[in-house]
Amino acid sequence: MKTLVFGHKNPDTDSVCASISYAYLKDKLNDAVEPRVLGEIRNEAKFVLDYFKVKAPAFLDNVWIQAKDLDYEKILPLTLTSSIYDAFKTMEKQKIHTLPIIDDVGKLLGIVSMQDIASGLFYADYDAVDSTLSSLIRTFCDDELNLFHTPKAGLDIALKGNLEVFDSNSFSHNNLNEDTVVILEKNYRQDFFENLNHSLGLLILSGIDSISEYEKSLIEKYDIPVLSVNVAIAGVVTKITQSRSIESIMKKSNIVKFTMDDYLSDIKDTTLKTKFRNYPLLDHDGKYIGFIGRRHLIRPGRKNVILVDHNEFHQSANGIDEANILEVVDHHRIGGFKTVEPIQYISKTVGSTCTIIHQMFKDAGIMIPYDIAGLLISGILSDTLHFKSPTCTKYDIDAANSLNKILKLDLDNYTNQMFKEGSSIKGLSLEQILNNDLKEFTIKGKLVAISQIFTLDIDYIDKISEELVVYLEKLAEQKGYFNVVLAVTDIVKEGSYIYYYADSSVIKNALGTESKQGVFAPYLVSRKKQILPELTRAFEEAY
Secondary structure (H helix, E strand, C coil), X not given: CCEEEECCCCCCHHHHHHHHHHHHHHHHCCCCEEEEECCCCCHHHHHHHHHCCCCCCEECCECCCEHHHCCXXXXXXXXXXXXXXHHHHHHHHHCCCEEEEECCCCEEXXXXXXXXXXXXXXXXXXXXXXXXXXXXXXXXXXXXXXXXXXXXXCCCCEEEEEEEECCCCCCCHHHCCCCCEEEEEHHHHHHHHHCCCCCCCEEEEECCCCCCHHHHHHHHHCCCCEEEECCCHHHHHHHHHHCCEHHHCCECCCCCCEECCCEHHHHHHHHHHHCCCCEEEECCCCEEEEEECCXXXXXXXXXXXXXXXXXXXXXXXXXXXXXXXXXXXXXXXXXXXXXXXXXXXXXXXXXXXXXXXXXXXXXHCCCCCHHHHHHHHHHHHHHCCCCCCCCCCHHHHHHHHHHHHHHCCCHHHHHHHHHHHHHCCCCCCHHHHHHCCEEXXXXXXXXXXXXXXXXXXXXXXXXXXXXXXXHHHHHHHHHCCCXXXXXXXXXXXXXXXXXXXXXXHHHHHXXXXXXCCCEEEECCCCHHHHHHHHHHHHHHHHC
């Protein structure tokens, strides 16, 4: 299964472009990696993907452990052409106790256990035959067997009739019909053939290893399939019963089964309630995949993931604590990050994750194609506000210049287009504005949310400011946030208007501004390097 690489929730340009670009690099290094996004891609990132004709990554809802992550058993299935004997020998050979039965396209029809076989044979009607000639021949494969005559209809003819052991002292040929299966011993051989004048379903010769020309002529005349086996009558009767179709004993209804997308927690709950040994595993179309049992749930496999542009679990995929994190590539603070196994952790004080990935391309000696170069430069330009953000470093500028040698863009014109596409908020709901780029942080054990939006529509924000403040409080109640801060960043004025649900003195202390809602903080444009560190300091001083 492929490793999933993704950025934080509320995918911005740096996050999306870093995911796609790093997946491309890993692919060139022969690692199976697939980029994903954890939410709706923002307009600015959509513009970039369209501009460079790159397909958007698929949405990833969560990374909770699912059935497809388990080390399930891929037991080969049987079909309805299989017999009870086939099932028993398969179980014996593979040392298993349950088998799936599928149709011609692989869909699960039922299951058979060793207990079903034992019960089916115990309660079987030994006076009846319900099999096929080919199945019966397979059942005798471990014995000395000869097929003296193959019927014109071939080996797949159905055998459905009564089973009779011929004894001339107890009945005559009048008791037999064309569906009857007859077992004949050598003691009654002459009597049987002298009075044979019609067809039979099957003739089984017990202990008779040859036939005469006269007997052969009668067999061919009435087109009777004839088997010769070196098995006593009681053994022949048992084998005939074992040759019945597996359908006669398989469980068809009330089968507890799982799909590949079922979550481990749900599977555990079901297995505790039902207590079967094995459970069929199916795909979306009901096709059989394998079997899972309690032993597979003890040490379950985890999804392999790579985090880019974030490391805090609050910002990551649902179920991230159940995932196997292989790598982190980030440029933010390390927020209480912990893993079970050692991982590759790359964190640099640069303005964009794409700057780090650009360097990784260079270190690996991998050529950057035009579209990937376009994504990388877009991530850098976006996160550094076209090199105006205090987070911007010489490495970001050098990376962008290097990438533009491939692209040959008018950076001013391209960046203006990108910001214009991403900055309009007219028509967005309060929820959309707040969640557009909201990140959660834990400060002194309390959950704090900081939302930031870059826009030129400052007049529109001013009109809805009172509604924004009310919604901040509502959002805090819904999500359990201790504080919520919204920074509306004016790209032209290079500053942010601050709205909050928090102690006003903390905001004043943190940002060095008045404590009123919507106060403008000049040169405050970076959540990572300005808002979060100062808010953390003020928060810790206050609490």
